[in-house]
Amino acid sequence: MSGTMSRRGLLAGGAAAGVAGALGGCAMGGGDDGGSATAETSARNPLGVKADAPLEVVIFNGGFGEEYAKAHEAMYKQRYPDAPIKHSATQQISQTLQPRFVNGDPPDVVNNSGGNQIDFNGLVSQGALADLGDLLEAPSLDDPAKKVKDTLRPGIVELGSYDGKFLSLNYAYSAYAIWQSDKLFEARGWEYPKTWDQMIALCRTIKAAGIAPWTYTGVHARYMSWPILSAAAKMGGVDVLKAIDNLEPNAWKHDAVKAAADAYSQLAIDGFLQAGAEGMDHIQAQTEWCNGKAAFISCGSWLENEQKKVTPPGFRMSAHPTPRLTSADKLPFEAFRGTGSEPFVVPAKAKNQRGGLEYLRVMLSKKGAADFTGKVSSLTVVTGSNDGIALGPGLTSVTKMIDTAGPANTFNWLYNSFYRKLERELVNAACADLFAKRITAAEWVGRCQQAADSIAKDSSIKKYKRA
Template sequence: MTRFSADWSRRAFLRGALATGALVLPGTGFLAGCATSGGGQEQTEGEKTADNPLGVPTDQPLEIYIFNGGFGDKYATDVHQPMYKERYPDATINHKAEVDIAGALQSRFVGGNPPDFVNDSGDGQIPLGQLVSDDQLYDLTDLYDAPSWDDPNKKVRDTLVPNAALSGTFGDKPYAMHMALTVFGLWYNKTLFDEKGWTPPKTWAEMTALCKEIKTAGIAPWAYQGVHARYMTWPLLTMAAKLGGQDVLKAIDNLEDGAWQHEAVKESANALAGLRSAGYYLAGTEGMDHIQSQNAWSEGKAAFIPCGSWLESEQKDVTPEGFEFAFTPEPLLSDDAAMPFETIYAAPGEPYIVPKQAKNPRGGLEYMRIMLSQEGAKGFTKETSSLTVVNGSAEGVDLPAGLTSAKTALDAAGDDVVSWMYQTWYAKMWNPGINAHIGDLLAGRTSVDEFTAACDGEAKKVRDDDSITKYTR
């Protein structure tokens, strides 16, 4: 599952190009040479029919790469690929599961011979912005405008949660389909809280009061994934948006000068930094990776931990009996906040792409249409314990306690759902940029003012770099 983007730099891309004989045209970032071989946006279409609205070549092989991470690949082999084979029995599916997507596919992208469908996720994710800039991705507009798998009178885009297509859009075109709908917030053990009589706080004043009580009970109030401190950008920006409104996040995405030094961002950073000065973080958490910190939390050493809704699935093998995962939104920093307590950060994640030079790109689109069907989405949820971007796809599915809790919070939020795009549009600004700075803040190495100034500096680097394509919302 995607939680961060690897720094798949232009230098690394060039190394792969040299290894395969491909060239990058100076000053353009576009691949030349053998990268022009293979398929293309207007090529390899079959006859379009009611049962085949995307014009899939019915007997052409389909090559698929799935990231073999937290979600595994059974949802592909046991759900989506059988559906494809049933519709197109003459097509052969070549399935591969990989941990390092960039390592497996870099040379194939620059060589003009990529697979037809890629789950671009994990530590070795190829940054989407880089692929878009290098003109390597197939435009998914036809997918979203196609009749849905279940109802030919309804377009695919109309069967999805709001902004599902927008999450993979660069400029005015969608280039990535995000399948998983991740809900982000604070997690706690409901069994422990019920036993202690603790109630998840709705305001920061309630949070600090509860932290004092939790610490007195011999438990650290908070843990976080210190080596991957980016996890703490999620409560940071969510609480800032609750305090100052959605425009705080839009200014950050739009690289506006001073956006990171907005008072709402500073107030949120001050609250999180204050947990350290009060001794409310688990000792040593700043040096733990996500596995170590989450395991410590599961063992009852800490009460709260920030994470996405994949947490329950990720921890299932190490969580003790009787532990009940529960989700709560981040507290309000002020009584006069711009948005209500129920506001949460929820975003489509787990990106899937069709390379522009694929031999069977229409088959790749059709595979996505299958994934976005009710059967495909329900199967994804059952196999991965993740919500999806398909409306109603969790209905009738037996969800575990934590995911049920997260879905309840998502339903309660209604339209008060926030998200941001800078980490998708500008991978290096996000990681190591902002992520390194919040790590320094939470470890006490920098002040709030130094943190926000440093983050503004990262935005300025992107803003002033003419080689980086800019996007706005």
């Protein structure tokens, strides 16, 4: 991804922690839209938008850029031609906007993303975000008979909900998978493994062929926690993830998590990881993979767009679910982790809160979503919005994976949204040590549990409950 900061904020750690501390010591100014511009509701204007009220939108200028937002703003302008729109984009979201939240003068829409995003835990605990529930209940722009909430992919409302209120719209949709080059696999006669035993057997074959079976983003080693937790969810069921999200005692010590950690640690123990990967960041590791130095890599569905400048012609990357650990797994091989990213919020003190909700409704139209996908090569959380759009081989394989799994076999975890530090710093550090063979799988489980317990015992951190 271009620039020094990716949309997922891979260099986030310390910045987010610092912002969280700052938020804890100052009142952010909660409240409702009592002082915000409003108008009478109607069939055309179900959210009560004041037609000439100014709208201010601030976008995180990361890998997606800002052009997609300008297109959404133009769509809003078509609906409300008398509304002035102020647009700005920055990589310094917290530095730019935190003072405005504190002063009670925030924008109307904020793309709170990147490594310098404002800590969500602080925003939520201070009541600084508007409830987006009216947006969910509003009719969609495409079909007035269908509510906005019924157009979203599975899990998106749950992901953006805190204490029963929908506060954050995660607009981009990411499927997490293990990736391969179909060109390489077809040339070698290899098939993607559906069980862990098959994975290990294939890794031996790949290594014998002079190729590293796996590479990984050593600096951001948490990427390898994703297949571990996915494998654990398949083996033990989604309740394993809910226990982790809810900071339950010994949740990380569940037998399924232990089995998954033990399985993936075998990649390091048996020498199936690319030499030097421990010191690579995400771009370096992904580029090595694109150059054929390794057969597999763990990543999300942004991978194709992120690597488009260096992917060789005919490479044909494809995404696949994690292999099953046992034949008795509770979820099928086809099950995968799918979730939203790129969060958008409407501040509680926004001057045009109703316009902010309407702007999100525009984004969630099929036209708005299709425009986003066409511009940035990423799926959105709007079901069916990519229909008829020419996708690259990577995203094509992702849509196949989504369709094959269906809603019943799509899962996610929320601990990384509830408690950013837990994944970005603590679990990341444990993964770095696990795959560098400095600790065992059993010690990794213990480290992760210890980290979760430290969050649970910290009274300064607001806690959330996943049902």
